Amino acid sequence: MDVLLQQLINGLILGSLYALVALGYTMVYGILELINFAHGEIVMVGAMVSVSVLVALTAAGVPVALALPLALAAAVVVCVVTGVLVERVAYRPLRNAPRLAPLITAIGVSIVLQNLAMIFWGRQYLSFPPVIEVQVYAVLGATVSNIQILILVVAALTMGGLLLLVNRTRLGRAMRATAQNREVAGLMGVDVNRVIAATFIVGSALAAVAGLLIASYYGIAHYNMGFILGLKAFSAAVLGGIGNIPGALLGGLLLGVIESLGAGYIGDLTGGFLGSHYQDIFAFLILILVLTFRPSGLLGERVADRA
Amino acid sequence: MIGLLPDRLYRDRRIAWAAFGVLAVLLIALPFLVEAGLGRTWVRILDFAMLYVMLALGLNIVVGFAGLLDLGYVAFYAVGAYFYAILASPQFGLHLPFWVLLPMGAGIACLFGVLLGAPTLRLRGDYLAIVTLGFGEIIRIFLNNLNAPVNVTNGPQGINMIDPVRLGGHALTRPIELFGVQISGPHAHYYLFLGLTLLVIFAAIRLQHSRIGRAWAAIREDEVAAEAMGIHTRNVKLLAFAMGATFGGLGGGLFAAFQGFVSPESFTLMESIMILCMVVLGGMGHIPGVILGAVLLTMLPEALRYVGPLQQELIGRVAVDPADLRMLLFGVALVLVMLFRPQGLWPSPVRARELHPDNPDQVRQEQESLYDAER
Amino acid sequence: MTPSAERDGGGEPLLAARAVTKRFGGLTALSEVSLTVQVGEIVGLIGPNGAGKTTLFNCFTGLYHPSAGTVHLEGRPLAGLKPHAVAALGLARTFQNIRLFANMSVLENVMVGRHVRTRAGVLGAVLRGPRTRAEERSIRERSLDLLDRVGLGGRADQLARHLPYGDQRRLEIARALATEPKLLALDEPAAGMNHTETAALKGLLETIRERGVTLLLIEHDVRLMMDLCDRVAVLDYGRKIADGPPEQVQRDPAVIEAYLGAGAA
Numbered sequence: 001m002d003v004l005l006q007q008l009i010n011g012l013i014l015g016s017l018y019a020l021v022a023l024g025y026t027m028v029y030g031i032l033e034l035i036n037f038a039h040g041e042i043v044m045v046g047a048m049v050s051v052s053v054l055v056a057l058t059a060a061g062v063p064v065a066l067a068l069p070l071a072l073a074a075a076v077v078v079c080v081v082t083g084v085l086v087e088r089v090a091y092r093p094l095r096n097a098p099r100l101a102p103l104i105t106a107i108g109v110s111i112v113l114q115n116l117a118m119i120f121w122g123r124q125y126l127s128f129p130p131v132i133e134v135q136v137y138a139v140l141g142a143t144v145s146n147i148q149i150l151i152l153v154v155a156a157l158t159m160g161g162l163l164l165l166v167n168r169t170r171l172g173r174a175m176r177a178t179a180q181n182r183e184v185a186g187l188m189g190v191d192v193n194r195v196i197a198a199t200f201i202v203g204s205a206l207a208a209v210a211g212l213l214i215a216s217y218y219g220i221a222h223y224n225m226g227f228i229l230g231l232k233a234f235s236a237a238v239l240g241g242i243g244n245i246p247g248a249l250l251g252g253l254l255l256g257v258i259e260s261l262g263a264g265y266i267g268d269l270t271g272g273f274l275g276s277h278y279q280d281i282f283a284f285l286i287l288i289l290v291l292t293f294r295p296s297g298l299l300g301e302r303v304a305d306r307a
Numbered sequence: 308m309i310g311l312l313p314d315r316l317y318r319d320r321r322i323a324w325a326a327f328g329v330l331a332v333l334l335i336a337l338p339f340l341v342e343a344g345l346g347r348t349w350v351r352i353l354d355f356a357m358l359y360v361m362l363a364l365g366l367n368i369v370v371g372f373a374g375l376l377d378l379g380y381v382a383f384y385a386v387g388a389y390f391y392a393i394l395a396s397p398q399f400g401l402h403l404p405f406w407v408l409l410p411m412g413a414g415i416a417c418l419f420g421v422l423l424g425a426p427t428l429r430l431r432g433d434y435l436a437i438v439t440l441g442f443g444e445i446i447r448i449f450l451n452n453l454n455a456p457v458n459v460t461n462g463p464q465g466i467n468m469i470d471p472v473r474l475g476g477h478a479l480t481r482p483i484e485l486f487g488v489q490i491s492g493p494h495a496h497y498y499l500f501l502g503l504t505l506l507v508i509f510a511a512i513r514l515q516h517s518r519i520g521r522a523w524a525a526i527r528e529d530e531v532a533a534e535a536m537g538i539h540t541r542n543v544k545l546l547a548f549a550m551g552a553t554f555g556g557l558g559g560g561l562f563a564a565f566q567g568f569v570s571p572e573s574f575t576l577m578e579s580i581m582i583l584c585m586v587v588l589g590g591m592g593h594i595p596g597v598i599l600g601a602v603l604l605t606m607l608p609e610a611l612r613y614v615g616p617l618q619q620e621l622i623g624r625v626a627v628d629p630a631d632l633r634m635l636l637f638g639v640a641l642v643l644v645m646l647f648r649p650q651g652l653w654p655s656p657v658r659a660r661e662l663h664p665d666n667p668d669q670v671r672q673e674q675e676s677l678y679d680a681e682r
Numbered sequence: 683m684t685p686s687a688e689r690d691g692g693g694e695p696l697l698a699a700r701a702v703t704k705r706f707g708g709l710t711a712l713s714e715v716s717l718t719v720q721v722g723e724i725v726g727l728i729g730p731n732g733a734g735k736t737t738l739f740n741c742f743t744g745l746y747h748p749s750a751g752t753v754h755l756e757g758r759p760l761a762g763l764k765p766h767a768v769a770a771l772g773l774a775r776t777f778q779n780i781r782l783f784a785n786m787s788v789l790e791n792v793m794v795g796r797h798v799r800t801r802a803g804v805l806g807a808v809l810r811g812p813r814t815r816a817e818e819r820s821i822r823e824r825s826l827d828l829l830d831r832v833g834l835g836g837r838a839d840q841l842a843r844h845l846p847y848g849d850q851r852r853l854e855i856a857r858a859l860a861t862e863p864k865l866l867a868l869d870e871p872a873a874g875m876n877h878t879e880t881a882a883l884k885g886l887l888e889t890i891r892e893r894g895v896t897l898l899l900i901e902h903d904v905r906l907m908m909d910l911c912d913r914v915a916v917l918d919y920g921r922k923i924a925d926g927p928p929e930q931v932q933r934d935p936a937v938i939e940a941y942l943g944a945g946a947a
Contacts, residue, residue, distance in 0.1 A: 035433050090642055099432045100376055101645050104587060107378075107580055108641030115635035119627055227576070231444070234437065274452075281448050284441035291434050292426045510808045517807030517814075518800055518821070521786075525794045528783035535743060535777075537769030537798025537861050546804060 002141035007264045008257060009139070013148050015256020016155035017217060020210035021233030022240070022248040023162060024203035030179040030243035031199050032095070037106035038086050040230015041113035042079050042204050046211020047221035048117055050075035051126045064131045075208040082113070083204030084197060092193075110227065117223040125220045151213045158209050159249060162202070166245060171198055179243065228280065232259075235287040241300025250298060258282050338497045349609075350493040354565065356605040357500035358558055361507045363585040363601035364594065365554025370583065371592030372515060373547035374527030375428070376436040378579055379443025383552040385450060385574035386419050387412040387559025389460060392569045395470040398461060405472050409560045416556020417549045424548035428541060443579055450571040465570025472499060472564045480567070496565055503561070507554060511594055514550070523547055527592075577634070584637060588644055590651030599653050608633045694757055696721045696865050696896050697773070702741055702751035704734075704920075711737045713920045714751065719865065724887070724897040726907040726928070729917035730940060735900045736778055738917070739867055743775050744768040755865065770798050774863035776854040778870050778900070784843035788834055788853055791842050792825035795860025825860060832856040832886060848879040852886070859890065866890065868899040872906055884910055908932065916940065 021043055028036040050071040057067035090105040135146045166172040177185040178195045186192045214229070215221040232255065240251025263279035290297060341349045362384060369377045390412040394403045427438045454462030472479040479499065480492040514520050522543045525533035534540045563569050581604065589600020614629040644651065695718040704712040712734045719725045727735050740746040742753055744765040753760045755771050763771075774795075783791050800821060806814040829835050832852040837845065842853060851871055858866055871887070872880045884906060891897055901907050907914055908928040916924040916931060918940040924931045931937055 035437065090646075093646055097649065100374075101649055103376065103433050103436060104583075105642045105645045107583075108638045108645065111577075111580070111634055111638030111641065113638075115631060115638060119631050119635070228444075231440070235441070238437075277452050278448065281445055284445050287441045288427070288438050291430055291438050295430065295434065513808050513810060514804065517810075518797060518802045518818070519804055519807050521790055521794050522797050524786055524790070525783050525797075528785055529781050531745070531765075532777065532781035532783065533794070534765040535745070535769060535775055535781075536795050536857060537766050537774075538794070539764075539766045550804065 003264065004261075005140055006142040007260045009142055009144055009148075011257035011260030012253060013152055013217070013256070014260060015236075015253035016152055016159075017210060017214050017252075018233050018236045018255050019249045019252025020155055020158060020206055020213070021229060022237040022252045023159070023245065024207050024210075025230075025234050025237040026240070026242055026245060026248040027175075027199050027203050029237070030245075031175065031182070031196060032091070033243075034091060034102050035106065035234065036086075036091075036203070037103065037230070038090075038109040038113060039203065039207060040226035040228075040233065041110045041117075042083050042086075042207040042226070043211045043214065043229060043233075044117060044221070044223065044226030045082055045113065046075040046079045046208035047215040047225065048121055048126060048211075048223065049078045050208070050212040051128055051215050051221045052121070054131065055126070055129050058129050058131055067131065072209065072212050075212055076205050079204040079208035079211070080201050083200045083207070086113075087197060087200040092196075110230075114224055114226065121223055123223070125222050126215075128215045128219045128221065147216060151217055154209065154213060158206060162206065163245070165202065171195070175199060231287075232280075232283040235283040235290075238297055239286055239290050241297030244297065244299050247297055247299035254298075255283060255286065258286065334501060335498075338494045342494075347491070347493065350491070350497060352605065352609050354493055354496045354500055356602045357497065357504045358561060358565070359582070359585060359601040359605045360504050360598050361500075361554060361561075362558040362582050363589070363597050364507050364511045365551045365558065366582050367586045367592065367594070367597045368511065368514065368523075368554070369547050369551035370586050371597065372520060372527065373523040373544055374432075375544060375547065376432055377439045377548070377551065378436045378576070378583065379423075379439035379441070379446075380551065380555055380582055381574045381576070381579040382423075382439075382443040382446040383416040383419060383555030384559040384562070384578070385446055385571075386416045387556030388563040388569045388573070389450065389466070389559070390415050390556070391560040391563040392466040392469045393459065395564075396466050397468050398458075398466050402470055405470065405560075405564055409557065409564075412560040413553045413556040416559065417553040419556075420549045420552025421545060424545045428544045428548065440576065440579070443574075443576060447571050447574055447576075450574065460571075463571060465568060465572070467568050469563050469567050469569065471567065472496070472561075474499075500561065500565075503557070507557075508594065508598070515594070519543065519546060581637070584641055588640065588651055590654035593651070593653060593655035596651050596653035596655070600651070603652075604637075607636075611636070693720070695719060696723075696756060697742070697898070698754045698757075699738075699742065700752050700754075702738065702748045702753060704737055704741055704746060705749045711920050712741065712748070715917065715920070715922045716751075717915055717922065717925070719896060719898050721864075721896055722891065722894070723912045724891055724899070724910055726911035726914040727898065727900045727917065728902070728904070728907060728914060733917040734920040735917055736869055737920075739775060739869055739900065742768070742867060743773060766798070769861050769863075772862070772864035773867065774858035774861045774865075775867040776851070776858055776869055776871060778873070780847075780850050780854060782842040782850055782853060782857070784841070786842060787838065788829065788840050788842055788845065789822070789825055789838040791853055792828050792856050792860045793821050795857040796821040796825060798861050825856075828856045828859055829853075831859075831889070833882070848875045851875065852883070855886070855890075859895070863895060865896045865898060868897065868901075870900050870902065872901055872903045880906055 021039070024039045024042070025036060028034060028039070053074040054067055054071040057070060058064065062070070086109050090109045091102050094102045094105060132147055132150070136143050137145070166175060174185070174190045174195045175198070177188065177190055178192055182192055185195075211221075214225070233252065236251035236255040237248045238251070239254060240247025240249065259279055259282050262282045266274050266278055338350045338353060341353055362380075366377065366380045369375050369380070391405070391408050393399060394401045394408055395405065396402075423439070423442050427435060430438060450460045451463055453460040460466070477483060479495045482489060482491045483495065484490070522533065522538045525536070525538060526540055526543060530540055562573070585600040585604045586597050587600070588604065589598065590596025611629050611633045614632060618624065618626055697717070697719040699715065699717045701714040701716055702712055703710065703714055715734070715738060717725075717738075727738065729735055737746065741748045742760070744760065744763050744767065747762065755768070755773055758771060760768055760771070783794060786794070800817055802814045802817050826835070826838060829838055832855055834845075834849060834853060834856065837849065842850065845853060851874070855866075855868065855871065868887075872883055875883060880903060887897060887899075887910060899911075911928055913926060914924075914928050914931045915922055916934070916937050923936045923940060924934045926934075
């Protein structure tokens with residue numbers, strides 16, 4: 001078995017999930033210059049809702065081909081409502097406040113969402129029902145499963161859709177204008193509040209998709225899965241260049257690959273001193289290194305233009 | 308002590324001394340009153356309140372004085388705690404004395420603060436917050452995993468049987484009789500912590516009203532102008548970071564010796580956020596407010612334990628586990644305070660105006676002062 | 683000795699800028715601007731809006747680093763120095779869009795200016811020994827004295843943000859003076875002041891000069907500039923188009939062209 005290729009495949013799939021979540025961070029940051037700390041929790045909500053709905057529907061005998069889209073739809077609705085509520089309650093009143101204030105409300109909202117989920121769903125893991133029979137294919141000495149392929153396809157389609165939305169529609173144009181300069185966009189007749197709300201809607205819908213896919217990838221959902229995931233996705237967005245949509249894609253994929261390769265080789269690299277359970281460290285190291293040495297990220301424009 | 312008072316109180320020193328006398332008697336009697344009224348557990352809670360006052364005052368230097376958002380503060384607390392735990396426990400069979408290790412631990416934490424701060428302090432506010440958060444997580448991941456190949460931290464199990472504080476050969480955990488009064492472990496720790504807390508308060512007040520404190524405030528107000536007036540902003544910010552880390556390390560050492568046990572569980576991001584809440588909720592930059600915030604937030608979760616029986620009484624069953632409710636309430640409180648009372652419960656008269664959102668000028672200036680990101 | 687000093691003859695200049703160019707991306711904000719300021723002079727810098735006056739100030743004070751050219755203060759190169767280091771060398775400034783420490787008291791604002799000339803560190807602050815106490819006392823006294831000099835003696839305990847506009851400008855001057863500058867660079871100190879306030883400002887600036895501080899100022903109030911300055915330099919579109927005694931500059935065809943041209947457009 002080709003270990004390197006296997007790690008690369010795993011990394012790409014993991015990375016496509018990070019990218020989906022990273023998009024939510026980057027879109028909000030691009031427009032509001034706000035780190036939407038609660039975004040990871042929205043992903044968690046998406047995962048929990050989709051898994052619960054899926055469990056309920058399959059138990060009721062609904063066929064998988066129908067249950068999966070329904071679960072996704074339910075997750076999208078709940079996530080969008082949550083995302084818009086969060087924006088209205090915790091961010092919008094503070095839009096002109098010093099930066100510290102919305103960052104702290106964002107942390108507060110994360111805690112609230114996490115604990116609501118814990119009270120609602122309990123502390124135990126929800127397992128993703130085995131609705132799809134796993135088939136494993138051999139590719140050049142590595143293996144890939146049908147679920148992994150499905151994840152990759154859905155993630156790619158979603159991201160393609162987002163790119164179309166941003167680059168080809170009126171709403172997308174308004175979003176880009178608002179990201180460039182909120183005041184000018186407002187003067188040019190863009191309803192900035194609606195664009196911001198739309199950004200949260202789109203970002204939350206992406207989070208719902210990501211939640212479902214992540215739950216199927218790991219086979220479980222848990223009330224505190226969102227935080228670390230969110231941090232990693234944020235790191236991915238920073239790596240690619242925060243505020244930059246292609247950057248989030250690139251950053252997500254790169255982080256996935258780095259984590260996967262890193263976890264595979266860290267033992268050899270450090271002479272066995274550090275083991276694969278240090279996997280989580282890579283995201284934070286990347287975060288610190290990028291922010292310290294190249295805060296604009298790989299594809300980002302100079303931060304100064306924004307500041 | 309008179310020197311710590313606001314100017315108007317200079318005028319009548321007798322009132323000041325009388326107030327101090329009453330306060331002193333109250334503070335000395337407090338653990339006995341608490342034990343009589345609420346039980347021995349609450350004396351322990353009182354001890355933790357003192358510990359958190361120290362930590363919150365340390366973080367307040369960074370966040371409140373200098374205006375830097377640090378979300379990884381618990382890392383320094385962890386460094387102090389593990390430093391003591393490793394060198395004064397059966398982990399390596401080392402039992403170095405507490406009074407040597409405590410300042411050393413604070414020093415090591417300070418060093419970590421400088422190491423983290425030096426490359427990152429030029430980042431703009433929210434980026435700095437994220438980087439410190441990442442640093443906190445890295446420290447925790449190491450604590451969790453440094454049990455192999457060499458067992459340094461004993462991994463997730465943590466380190467047990469840590470040596471207690473010793474005062475002249477007497478272990479503070481043991482009860483002792485002084486002047487005919489029985490002093491239990493928690494009582495003795497209360498007096499130790501109270502003494503150190505007073506020292507920390509004293510240092511914090513003096514720092515605030517000093518050349519360095521003014522420089523911190525200037526940076527918080529307008530970094531560009533501060534730099535133009537000759538303040539080496541990077542070094543002065545680093546100093547704030549290092550001071551905060553030192554207090555964190557100090558708290559950590561005390562925690563390890565008091566608790567007798569440390570594990571990575573005690574040093575999660577939530578702990579950082581909790582300490583930040585104390586600062587924000589109390590009133591950033593205002594020392595009495597921060598003390599209030601720390602005491603309130605230490606007591607609150609304990610008080611929330613009574614929510615269980617209360618539910619039992621009201622609706623006949625325990626619908627929500629009080630432990631679950633407690634973090635939820637924290638989150639709600641954070642959001643509400645930022646929305647409706649961003650200056651905190653007991654703000655300094657000045658800071659109150661500054662953090663109020665209806666202040667576009669301030670925002671503009673803050674954004675302009677981010678020129679550092681260009682470099 | 684810098685090369686420009688020889689050219690100007692009268693001893694080493696306090697400030698010597700040679701061919702300073704500053705580009706932002708494709709935009710050239712300053713193009714080979716040279717300027718010298720002699721010890722004891724009051725030099726004015728005028729020009730239409732957007733001519734690059736503030737950009738030049740920023741290049742002098744370390745806020746920007748010139749894309750090309752050099753700046754020397756007392757013969758020492760300022761290249762690569764950060765603003766705090768420039769201030770330590772003796773060049774202090776005020777800002778066009780007033781940048782006070784809004785939520786600190788008037789007195790504290792000036793006391794911050796003393797930072798660069800004092801030493802007390804963390805240990806000194808906590809222990810507050812005799813030396814620190816003496817230093818604090820001198821910081822306070824000098825700051826109060828400076829407030830008196832700019833006419834804000836009675837307002838020491840107010841918050842800076844509560845001062846009227848003209849007073850804020852004067853507070854910025856006091857704060858800058860607290861750093862003991864050799865050269866004080868003022869960015870539109872009379873902006874927003876009425877006639878009486880401007881007259882008082884003129885008096886203040888003259889006393890500052892008498893006390894041995896050299897002045898460089900950007901100002902739109904032409905009358906004030908003509909009355910006050912020994913020499914005036916004119917910037918237009920990032921280039922220096924004139925430099926000389928006020929009455930000579932006033933008659934300079936290029937200057938008239940620049941101003942009228944700007945007015946006509």
